Amino acid sequence: MSLPDAHTGHDVVVVGNGSLGSSLAVELALRGASVALVGPAKRPYAASTAAGAMLGCFGEVTTSLLAHPYGQAKFDLDLKAKDVWPGWLETLADGTGDGSDLITAKGTTVLLNTVGTGPIDTENYTAIQQALDKHGEAYESVDPADVGWLDPDPNSRPLRAMHIPGEHAVDSGRLLHRLDATARRLGVSFLDHRAVSVVRDGDRARGVILDDGTVVRGSTVVLAGGVGSQELVDSVDRLGDCIPRLVAGYGVSAVVTTQDGTQPDAVIRTPNRAFACGLHVVPRGTARVYIGATNIINPRPLADPVMRDLLFLLECSHRQIRRDLWSSSVVGVQVGNRPVSLDGFPLLGETPLSGLWMMTGTYRDGLFLSPLLAREFAARLHGETPELDLDLFVPERRPLQGASREETIRTTVEHMLATGYEHHWNIPTDWQELLGPDLETIYRDWAGRIDPDFTPPPELLASSRLHPGMTEWIRSYYDSCRSRFGAPTPPVVRVGDEVRRATERLSQARVWTPGPDALALAAHALELSPEAAETLDLDAEIAPEEATRLRALVDRRADRVPLEYLTGRATLFGLALEVGQGVFVPRVHSEAMVTDALARTAPGALHAVDLCTGSGAIALAVGALRPGSTVTGVDLSDTALDYAVRNAAKLSGRVDSRVAFIAGDITGPGLLASMDGSVDLVTANPPYVPDSLRIPPEWAVHQPAEAIYSGWDGLDLIRSVARVSARLLTEGGVLAVEHYDAVTDEVLAILTAAGFEAVISHRDHDGFQRYVTALRGPRG
DSSP: OOOOOOOEEEEEEOOOOSSSHHHHHHHHHHHTTTEEEESSTOOTTSGGGGGOOOESSSSGGTTTGGSHHHHHHHHHHHHHHHHHHHHHOOOOOHTTSSGGEEEEEEEEEEEEEEEIIIIIHHHHHHHHHHHHHHHHHEEEEGGEEEEGOOOOOGGGGGEEEEEEOOOOOOOOEHHHHHHHHHHHTTEEEEEOOOEEEEEETEEEEEEEEEEOOOEEEEEEEEOOOGGGGHHHTSSSTGGGGGGGOOEEEEEEEEEEEETTTOOSSSSEOOOOOOOTTEEEEEEEETTTEEEEEOEEEEOOOSSSSSHHHHHHHHHHHHHBGGGGGOOOOEEEEEEEEEEETTTTSEEEEEEEBBBBBEEEOOGHHHHHHHHHHHHHHHHTTTTTTOSSSGGGOOOOOOOOSSSSSHHHHHHHHHHHHHHHHHOOOOOOOHHHHHHHHHHHHHHHHHHHHHOSSOOHHHHHHHHHHHHHHHHHHHHHHHHHHHHHHHHHOOOBBBBHHHHHHHHHHHHEEESHHHHHHHHHHHHHHHOOGGGGEEEEOTTTTTOOHHHHHHHHHHHHHHHHOHHEEEEETEEETTEEEETTTTTTOOOOOHHHHHHHHHSSSSSSSEEEESSSOOOTTTHHHHHHHHOOOOEEEEESHHHHHHHHHHHHHTTTTTTOSSSEEOOHHHHHHHHTTTGGTTTEEEEEOOOBBBTTTOOHHHHHHTGGGTTTTTTTTTOOOOOHHHHHHHEEEEEEEEEEEEGGGHHHHHHHHHHHTEEEEEEEEEEETTSSSEEEEEEEOOOO
16 A cells, blocks of 8 residues: 555554544554544444444435535535445455345335425425436335325325335444444454544644553544544644534434334335435344434434434434334434534545545435545545545535525524424414514524624534534634635525515414415516516526615515505506506406496497596596596595506506596595486496404505595495496496495495495406496486
8 A cells, every 4th residue: 555654563553443434443453454443332423333224325314405506516425435335244254155145135115295394395395206306216106095004194195105125224233333344344343432632743633642651653634534523623723613513413313123023124214304315214124123213413423312313313212103113112222423514515525734534524315425535535545536526515614505595594483483394383374474474584684693704504503503612613613714715795685586586574473375475576576677577587696785785675575565565556558557556456357347348338438437446447447448438537635636646647648538536525425427328337446345354454554544445334435336336327338346245235235225236246267256337217
């Protein structure tokens, strides 16, 4: 081996005897290197001993993993690792077989059940399918009822399922035992101690010091000890300033014997959810299954299970997978501590201290990646040409920001809420819609308090609020990186990013049409025509001032300010109408009423009156559709009339009729008395909402009350419309009036009593009884 050997000792000292360190020791020994493997034989705190050891990458896919290049690079490593395992197991079998005896599960079945949430479980399930399709991996969608061994509580029933035949599992305990046996057979020196510091000689690492004071010398030191690697990084002054610190992803797992002596053939699992790895049940031999689900970020490793997490784990397993696990015997409880870096990505490569390498920070993928990374590191240490591109994950680096701050905050909130749903929380349902926006505010503030530029990944953003020490580690790392590498380049913000954010914000606020509204506001903020909303270039960059303007508009829309007030525009029959505070917003279903009403009048120009005209929308529409007509719009609101007059002036080129607007109260006597008996058409969209009816805030809060409410039954103004129209209309003249759908019969009776004939109720485009047309009967 072409390694320098300036000191007597080993070629390589590998610190950490979990799956990564042990695999590296074997690979190095296979190449003839002298290797010392350092770590307590009982492997306290190790992630490998508590692992479910699922040999799969597709089941771990999430929307966030594949949404940025860093996550994609990590997934690419997983794809390569998948193909290494068959040969690796055969190597460890040492000629006694192909190593398949370590495999305990044939394939993986992924469930989408009723426990999770749409933004996490459903979207992650879809992301898994898309990744399988993209990479040509075999899978089959199956009926959950046909999944063997599955028998969940009906309240946790699966909705969908897919089986991935190529994703197996091994027994992690037996795997570690076989790694030990192989390493011993190859002459690896086992040191049953904990390494506490790095020995350095100038600018190079030369070994480690054990907890008993023994110095173990080596030409190269590889830190593969998971979270415990941090202690050795800290032992070298200033080495870790720009290496993202390692914290623990603590998890608890259990092995149980089944009541009926059965076990599944395959892994049964859910998608990753609620900051964790998804619930998974893995067969571990006859009548035994492994259960895992938890992941909690902690500043330091834990040795013992927390009661909360053990209870949660066991509760999930028997409710979501198989009910009779409730009667099973718990024969083992394991605690593992996954190594999680402060930016959430692996630490793979040489540190600034020559001869000191790191192979850790792999989070949930350490065991799965172990043969691939062991082969790669052994090749590199042996001077061979690297096969993998690990440059992104070099230990000393600026923080890898896989998502924007807003995306991170949104994901944090989604996973916090998902934790509650997975615990089957019992809270008033109206609280749920309040918690999301409140948590978003909390985490946005917290992210700003941590750092103005960098944002930790969601699980660390959430956990750091509970652990002040972790917060200081994060701040220190960010400050050091800013000094070393400079402030991060502001991410390119695209129109689509802001539209997605707006849609989510409006959905939280329960706006009826969040997607179309977000697009309309984006077009307005970009100073584009309203028609451009349907063809926005979502990949285009949005300027900071445009994004700020859009977010301000979205905030107001989330307060349920009408969209038309924010854009200053409404449309009826293609006529662009100016609207704003103090005037009723015309609605598209008035088009059906106007169309029906005009169809009942004689062709050609006509004499028309529009009562309660508001912005003048209906009056101007009648004038535009019947050129040469004389139309009078009436309203008692000065503000509304101002808008109507402005709209008439702006649309003079589109409306070839004489349209005038006057102030008037339709409840008073003598309104338009000079027109009595001469009008061909009366239209009206009067206030018709009963005073006690609860309606959306777009109307109840923001539009003028006098344009909305009309007495205890909503009919006060309808009665006035009937009286005035009966006086104004010529015999056979047409009345068209909008009304509240629940009082259709009452409206029909009012118009009939006022002398109208052919009184007919009509439905709007939503299918509600919305307007009535009638003909003025003979005058008595």
